[in-house]
Amino acid sequence: MGAFLVRRLSINVLVFFLITIAVFALVHKTPGDPIAMQIPADQLNSGSADFIAQKRAELGLDRSLVVQYWHWLTNALHGDLGYSLLNGRPVTELLGERIGPTIELMGVGLLISLLIAFPLGILAARRRNSWLDYGATVVSLGSVSIPVFFVALIVIYVFTLKFQWFPSSGISDPTNPGLLDSLHHLVLPALILGFGNSGPFMRYVRSSMITELDADYVRTANAKGASPRRVVLRHAFRNSLIPVLTVIATNLPQLLAGAVVIEQVFAWPGMGQLAVSSVNQHDYSVIVGFALLIAIIVLLSNLLADVLYTVVDPRVRLR
Amino acid sequence: MTEPLLQIKGLSVDFRTDDGVVHAVTDVSLAVQPGEIVAIVGESGSGKTVTAMSVLRLLPKAAEVSADAIAFRGTDLRTLSAARLRAIRGGPVGMIFQDPMTALNPVMTIGGQVAEAVLLHQRRPDRKAAWRRAVELLGLVGVPDPAERVKQYPHEFSGGMRQRAMIAMAIANDPDLIIADEPTTALDVTIQAQVLALLRKAQAETGAATILITHDLGVVAELADRVVVMYAGRVVESAGVRELFAVPRHPYTKGLLASLPRMDLDVDQLDPIPGNPPNMAAPPAGCPFHPRCPLARDRCRTELPPLLEIGVGRSSACHFHDELAVTA
Ligand SMILES: Nc1ncnc2c1ncn2[C@@H]1O[C@H](COP(=O)(O)OP(=O)(O)OP(=O)(O)O)[C@@H](O)[C@H]1O
Ligand code: SF4
Ligand SMILES: [Mg+2]
Numbered sequence: 319m320g321a322f323l324v325r326r327l328s329i330n331v332l333v334f335f336l337i338t339i340a341v342f343a344l345v346h347k348t349p350g351d352p353i354a355m356q357i358p359a360d361q362l363n364s365g366s367a368d369f370i371a372q373k374r375a376e377l378g379l380d381r382s383l384v385v386q387y388w389h390w391l392t393n394a395l396h397g398d399l400g401y402s403l404l405n406g407r408p409v410t411e412l413l414g415e416r417i418g419p420t421i422e423l424m425g426v427g428l429l430i431s432l433l434i435a436f437p438l439g440i441l442a443a444r445r446r447n448s449w450l451d452y453g454a455t456v457v458s459l460g461s462v463s464i465p466v467f468f469v470a471l472i473v474i475y476v477f478t479l480k481f482q483w484f485p486s487s488g489i490s491d492p493t494n495p496g497l498l499d500s501l502h503h504l505v506l507p508a509l510i511l512g513f514g515n516s517g518p519f520m521r522y523v524r525s526s527m528i529t530e531l532d533a534d535y536v537r538t539a540n541a542k543g544a545s546p547r548r549v550v551l552r553h554a555f556r557n558s559l560i561p562v563l564t565v566i567a568t569n570l571p572q573l574l575a576g577a578v579v580i581e582q583v584f585a586w587p588g589m590g591q592l593a594v595s596s597v598n599q600h601d602y603s604v605i606v607g608f609a610l611l612i613a614i615i616v617l618l619s620n621l622l623a624d625v626l627y628t629v630v631d632p633r634v635r636l637r
Numbered sequence: 638m639t640e641p642l643l644q645i646k647g648l649s650v651d652f653r654t655d656d657g658v659v660h661a662v663t664d665v666s667l668a669v670q671p672g673e674i675v676a677i678v679g680e681s682g683s684g685k686t687v688t689a690m691s692v693l694r695l696l697p698k699a700a701e702v703s704a705d706a707i708a709f710r711g712t713d714l715r716t717l718s719a720a721r722l723r724a725i726r727g728g729p730v731g732m733i734f735q736d737p738m739t740a741l742n743p744v745m746t747i748g749g750q751v752a753e754a755v756l757l758h759q760r761r762p763d764r765k766a767a768w769r770r771a772v773e774l775l776g777l778v779g780v781p782d783p784a785e786r787v788k789q790y791p792h793e794f795s796g797g798m799r800q801r802a803m804i805a806m807a808i809a810n811d812p813d814l815i816i817a818d819e820p821t822t823a824l825d826v827t828i829q830a831q832v833l834a835l836l837r838k839a840q841a842e843t844g845a846a847t848i849l850i851t852h853d854l855g856v857v858a859e860l861a862d863r864v865v866v867m868y869a870g871r872v873v874e875s876a877g878v879r880e881l882f883a884v885p886r887h888p889y890t891k892g893l894l895a896s897l898p899r900m901d902l903d904v905d906q907l908d909p910i911p912g913n914p915p916n917m918a919a920p921p922a923g924c925p926f927h928p929r930c931p932l933a934r935d936r937c938r939t940e941l942p943p944l945l946e947i948g949v950g951r952s953s954a955c956h957f958h959d960e961l962a963v964t965a
Contacts, residue, residue: 538806
């Protein structure tokens with residue numbers, strides 16, 4: 319198990335460096351200039367070119383990309399991601415105050431999607447081609463094919479405007495803070511995110527479960543006198559998890575993408591919101607910092623999936 | 638004669654497939670007496686596994702099963718409630734399957750799986766006791782160092798060791814009937830002999846009646862009391878092992894035996910009888926064996942030969958079984 323993890327870890331570190339290089343290059347090659355962006359168009363004159371050049375030199379933007387990257391990397395490894403080109407605040411600080419809400423939204427959203435996907439997928443697999451199976455298929459198709467923002471608008475219309483059950487904006491009510499209030503604000507965005515991601519999970523749980531329920535060892539368990547419930551939960555379930563874990567881990571970027579959209583719709587003060595505004599204003603250091611953070615999250619979750627593998631599948635430990 | 642331990646009468650199993658209805662088993666009757674070893678032989682696809690699985694209703698839902706009787710110790714298994722059927726599965730009836738590579742759960746320890754077989758039939762479930770019994774059972778079936786190896790997973794066991802674990806599960810609750818579906822087919826030849834010896838020992842110690850499905854006529858000669866020969870989903874001959882080997886009374890059985898220069902070769906390896914078994918979705922009219930039968934004549938092409946009692950404890954489904962009695 320140790321050697322297995324060390325190998326996976328070193329692959330992840332390598333991937334991590336490749337991602338930062340790619341993002342760095344991409345961001346700096348996009349047309350548009352962060353300094354010029356800050357000068358109102360009517361004030362642009364012959365002198366502003368000099369001003370921009372001077373500013374760029376101050377910020378190190380005139381140096382070669384390799385040098386800039388090296389500079390950024392050595393600082394990053396010391397926990398310094400630079401400063402926002404717009405407001406001069408440290409990028410780590412900006413990200414730091416945004417990461418919590420996003421992780422909260424993604425975590426609860428993921429949990430909800432699994433709570434939808436597993437029971438439905440298992441039931442659909444056990445009753446193949448029943449009305450329940452078809453119903454589950456419709457639900458999962460809906461979850462995949464209806465755009466998140468569209469679902470969000472309908473949900474806001476029904477639950478916020480019509481019934482006024484749940485708020486549709488922000489993470490908490492400053493006049494009435496507390497755990498209950500936070501949960502209250504979390505309900506709609508997390509439910510929508512969870513629903514949107516449950517579709518593919520459910521399809522994989524279902525097909526994986528169908529494969530396992532046909533397996534020889536399931537027949538053996540039946541021949542021993544195990545109850546259907548025991549056959550599903552004790553025998554087939556754990557085997558069916560093996561392929562599903564990969565799907566969940568590789569789906570995390572989609573989950574994050576969904577969260578970015580939902581943060582816009584629900585004015586959720588997370589990283590998605592920050593990222594969108596930084597991209598619009600070419601705030602290089604924030605974008606790169608954001609990308610770095612995503613890379614870390616994705617790689618960590620892949621690593622987590624690897625660890626879970628070794629827990630679920632005893633055959634992995636020896637490889 | 639005493640009441641049979643297991644009585645199957647008029648069993649038929651159909652599968653609806655895209656190619657039409659497959660008549661996997663047709664009108665099979667079979668009785669197993671307490672302590673008796675009955676071998677079922679026949680080519681691949683002749684319906685042996687389907688027959689064995691229908692006893693404990695282990696066929697997939699797609700199977701359409703009908704029978705005049707499936708009774709174990711007089712209990713009608715066709716209509717038994719699911720809960721009471723589970724008490725029989727793995728309790729008084731133990732099963733061993735062909736492929737020990739896939740028949741064990743890959744993510745559960747061997748001990749966990751053997752202990753489960755015990756636990757499911759304890760009156761008061763006791764995990765510790767079940768685990769101790771699992772260690773004991775594994776020792777009994779010849780797994781070395783059982784106290785350590787219970788903690789291992791199937792992939793850490795060799796094929797032969799896995800089949801020993803399967804046997805341990807089958808005999809865990811002192812069964813009266815063991816159904817073994819080709820228990821050695823998937824194993825190396827040298828291991829086959831060991832596992833067979835173990836099976837014989839287990840049978841002798843538990844006194845369980847055994848249905849032994851096999852391709853290996855050598856095994857039949859060595860182990861079985863009685864032989865049931867299946868062809869195209871039907872029983873074509875059934876007799877005591879000596880009588881059957883001495884004077885087969887069905888041309889198919891005769892073909893199987895004649896092609897046995899050496900007892901340890903498989904039926905399938907030898908391809909003893911020219912031609913192939915019929916398509917079970919559209920079996921030939923008359924005697925299903927007639928396209929391959931050296932004795933076939935007009936009557937065989939139109940008239941299905943019924944399985945008739947032709948002597949004490951022996952029957953044949955051939956219009957001309959008399960002729961075979963003479964040639965011997
Ligand atoms: N689930 C199923 N769906 C459709 N047909 C099936 C199914 N299971 C078995 N059959 C058919 O039933 C027939 C009998 O199969 P069975 O497995 O009983 O043969 P067998 O005598 O055990 O052969 P083998 O020696 O290869 O194990 C075959 O023609 C097979 O194709
Ligand atoms: S009935 Fe006819 S075809 Fe069938 S086995 Fe007997 S002789 Fe052969
Ligand atoms: Mg078979």
